[in-house]
Amino acid sequence: MTARGRYCLRRFSRATLDSRRKRESCYAALRDPRTLRFSDQPLDVDTRVVARVEYHGGHYHGWQAQPHLSVPTVQEALENALAAVAGLPVVTTCAGRTDTGVHGFSQIIHFDDHVGRSTKAWVMGVNRHLPDAVRVHWALPTSSDFHARFSATARHYRYILCNTPIRPAALSGLVTWYRHPLDLSVMNEAAQRLLGEHDFSAFRAASCQASSPDRFVSTCDVHRRGDLVIVDITANAFLHHMVRNVVGSLLAVGTAARSVGWFEEVLASRDRTLAAETAAADGLYLARVDYPDTFDLPPTPEGPTLLTGHL
Structure with a gap:
């Protein structure tokens, strides 16, 4: 690590972050995993902290804590670890509450540091108290x-299918196995019908509590990498089960069980009963969350790590 990088990381406080130039220089050091370090300097009390969290959703009953059910959740595991470092309860807020079995490659959270711990404590210390299926990658003071x-x-959600005749053993729980041949060209054609702002009631779970079914989808692409078929979809927000319901209907089109016209009619119908069955949870990842540049958050790497390339 350069002397400049060491200097920045030692002074990774909210006061230092007021300077955009210094902050960008610090992030440059953080981007390189070979030189990953965090500051020992305590943050100011009541500093808001933003962090990136990764987790294997197959081990949990979704993100949101459910104390009345006594089931393991990601939020509960994370807040227990944060409390162990803080010495008092810590309440987190996430970018998107994932369902049971859904993975978080780049879940973004925030919490308020009421005790003045360092960024090193909020990463390395918290990770020592977390189960193997959950990890904090970085934590930074923010406005x-x-x-x-x-x-x-x-x-940005990413759905990964392993499109092979035999179920993959090594990828169990990390992808959804789908043995039938798929025509990606017609799947992509159907996916483009989702672009723009629509009422997505046809792809909304009955239990969805969103006040409005309208969402704006900016991208939806289907592509193949070897045996893996990947559906990438980006929107301003998502309804409950929206991605999995979309993927289920795209698979119906990809196998020629249904047509592109049918897919378009389903979207326009706003009727969930007309769409195909919900795709399994184990192939779905919260892959990236976008924020205004003014917050200067570190870039999200390609993910999950079983893939290569760029989002």
Whole structure:
């Protein structure tokens, strides 16, 4: 690590972050995993902290804590680890509450540091108290008006299918196995019908509590990498089960069980009963959350790590 990088990381406090130039220089050091370090300097009390969290959703009953059910959740595991470092309860807010079995490659959270711990404590210390299926990748002080959910401008979900005759053993729980041949050209053609702002009631779970079914989808692409078929979809926000319901209907088109015209009619119908069955949870990842540049968050790497290339 350069002397400049060491200097920045030692002084990774909110006061230092007021300078955009210094902050960008610090991030340059953080981007290189070979020189990954975090500051020992305590943050100011009541500093808002933003962090990137990764987790294997197959081990949990979704993100949101459910104390009345006594089931393991990601939020509970994370807040227990944060509390162990803080010495008092810590409440987190996430960018998107994932369902049971859904993975978080780049879940963004925020919480308020009421005790003044260092960024090193919020990463390395917290990770020591976390189960293997959950990890904090970075934690940084941010402005008090940052909100993991409401400051987000877009969410990017990635659905991964292993399209092989035999179920893959090594990828169990990380992808959804689908043995039938798929025509990606017609799947892509159907996917483009989702672009723009629509009422997505046809792809909305009955239990969805969103006040409005309208969402704006900016990208939806289907592509193949070897045996893997990947559906990438970006929107300002998503309804409950929206991605999995979309993927289920795209698969019906890809196998020629249904047509592109049918897919378009389903979207226009706003009727969930007309769409195909919901795709399994194990192939779905919250891959990236976008925020305004003013927050200067570190870039999200390609993910999950079983893939290569760029989002």
